[in-house]
Amino acid sequence: MRVLLLTRYGRLGATSRQRHLLFLPALAEAGISVTVDALLDDAYVRGMHAGVRPRPGAILAAYAARIRRLLAARDWDVLWIEKELLPWLPALAEGWLARCRVPMVVDYDDAWFHRYDRHPRPLVRRLLGRKIDRVMAAATTVVAGNRYIADHARRAGASRVEIVPTVVDTDALGTTPAPAGRPFTIGWIGTPANARYLDPIRPALARVCAEAGGRMLLVGAGPDALEGLPGEVRAWDGAREAADLAAMDVGLMPLPDTPFERGKCGYKLIQYMAAGRPSVASPVGVNAGILAEGAGLLAGPPEEWATALLALARDPDGRARMGTAARARAVDHYSLAAWAPATVRILREAKERR
Secondary structure, eight states: OEEEEEESSOTTSHHHHHHTGGGHHHHHHTTOEEEEEESSOHHHHHHHHTTOOOOHHHHHHHHHHHHHHHTTGGGSSEEEEESOSSTTSOTHHHHHHHHTTOOEEEEESSOTHHHHHTOSSHHHHHHHTTHHHHHHHHOSEEEESSHHHHHHHHHHTOSOEEEOOOOBOHHHHOOOOOOTTSOOEEEEEOOGGGGGGGGGGHHHHHHHHHHHTOEEEEESOOTTTTTTSSEEEEOOOGGGHHHHHHTOSEEEEOOOOSHHHHTOOOHHHHHHHHTTOOEEEOSOTTHHHHTTTTTEEEOOSHHHHHHHHHHHHTOHHHHHHHHHHHHHHHHHHSBHHHHHHHHHHHHHHHHHTO
8 A cells, every 4th residue: 555645844844754754664564655845944944944035936935845746646555744735825735635535544633724714814814715725625535633624624624533642652752760969940842942841831831940040951842931030041952852751750731721722732742841841831722631630730820830830840759650650641642652553544545536
């Protein structure tokens, strides 16, 4: 079986890496040959994180290369697509492929439809507001990272919807006990673009650091993300990710309660859990479900964040017990080993529906 995987980015793109590339060894073991076609390369991602405006010529060349690739789409048994084929253009390519009866498995780990249907510019809403609905309706299978996205796909007319959470390779991450004697370390991992979610709880974090003698460790945030807080910012590095998570005592996932954020899949929570660390998160979207069975705490207003973090700072034994529960939940419900068979099945079933 031959699959053409059409991602948005390469390994530096978290969604491309975790929703697709992570599964490649398991797919190969199952006899599924996957060819990867990333629309934009790692240089683009590095520039995006550094705030560098991309060259229009490079974008046009990337779109032209993808269109050339799609002209040979019938050579493949299944197209496995991250979100959409050509961002910011109408769903013409997906519609054409559906008419050609090319099986398409389209994957979403965010409420990507809100990028268009809630865009501040009326022209974008008018031209692209229902684009993702049309992609979902044209797909053989829509893979949704959570129920919020799955419900939208069904309303859009998707003929088959599967829910697959974002997962991590829990065997590769492993757990490292927190070393004694270091300051209480509050961790966060993400990208410069979503480090803004820390701003509403910044006063609470400053209070916790002051009262508990703590510090921050922000991985993947921009250089300004630490403003007013003690600690450090580290660039994300896949080779060092396990060590960075092990350097945290607790992980954070603050989110505003907005439509787009309700569609998130809680990936950073799953990373903390796999590393055996407790989390504190906003009760938005899937967060409460992920942190069930004692895997973490939920916090709404800033004073609840301070209360939760101070309680964890002052109770190392309780923190360790919560980390153990978090690790067990990650292995059972959010691990690559638990979900690779489902991905194999989904791709095979899509081929059969050609």
